[in-house]
Amino acid sequence: MIVGATTRQAQAERDPVIRASVPMLARVLPWVGHPPTRNRGTVGGSIANADPSAEIPLVAVTLGADILLATTDGPTSMPADDFFIGPMLTTIGQGECVSAIRFPVWPHQRIGVGFFEISARRSDFAFVAAAAQVALDDAGRCLEVALGVGGVGDRPLRLDVSSLVGTELDATSVAAAVNAAAGELDATSDLHASAAYRRRVASVLCIRALEQARVDASAKSREGAR
């Protein structure tokens, strides 16, 4: 699904098509800034700004979105994971401009999302954010899973928890997969939180986000109530 770069965050937040097609994006939008900033702020603006703790870049990296660029040589695109290279830094060059973001739409019926973040005050910059999206089959087994963290390192990071595919996302499997993936996270220390704190909180929030996503997906009937 392609979301134009100048789509207002407030508009995307209320959009039923985004809610149905890219539920993780719909889920994080209320956490982006505050109501007055979402009324003017855009989806593409947050992508181009590349704040390491921003929610929209986190969704783009976690789901494996493509960033569409307008350049002097014509349109091009690049995976979100290659687009963000550091704090407020992207690979965008001179004469290039973010034109849209292409978010993958999962084909499954039962999709659930989970999201948690820790910040100093409501809607302030997250020290750690974790986003999860899972798809379940009729028997409650995991068909597909995506997990990512923001605010931990100098850019959003996707965690490989593909070992969870085929499990019922039980607590033991989730904890094992998250701890294996989050153990090697490249976390940063700053005024707000130490690297050790960030790593520890990232594991906890990832486990909670996956559980929330599983519950969310389980609540959807097999006819697909989305």
Added chain:
Amino acid sequence: MKVDLRINGAVRSADIEPRKTLLDALRENFLLNGTHAGCEHGVCGACTVLVDGEPVRSCLMFAVQADGYEITTIEGLAPAPGELSVIQDAFCETHGLQCGYCTPGMILSAHALLQHTVTPTRDDIVEAISGNICRCTGYGQIIEAVEFAADRLRKANTPRPHHGADKPVVEAK
């Protein structure tokens, strides 16, 4: 650059530098000093105004970008000179302000909320004013003021046309 702005229901024209913020234009060109300049980089919410009824930070918007939109500042809320709007009055009654610096932004954020939502929960109110920083009153009385204003507005039974997200008022007698 000549700009025609619709501010508080009247068309106002001025010759404005293209990169002058809406905040500076409101204060310097139109002498609407009720819109306060706080951090001037989108963090504190003191400069909040309504653009087509929705709260935005006037320090993060150029005056020329506001062309064609309906701008509402704190000066535009009172029904008549010397009077207060229901929300302004509620802030006075519940001591929802001390120094008053954040107050115009708080009231405009609250105004937008109460336009969409007839019966806001405490969480709705906290979310609506989450982008407005207060450094003296404390948020308790401000939240109380918005709850009080919501109650009065429900009892006044005036139609509020926005979004259509809410049920019609039934408890007002």
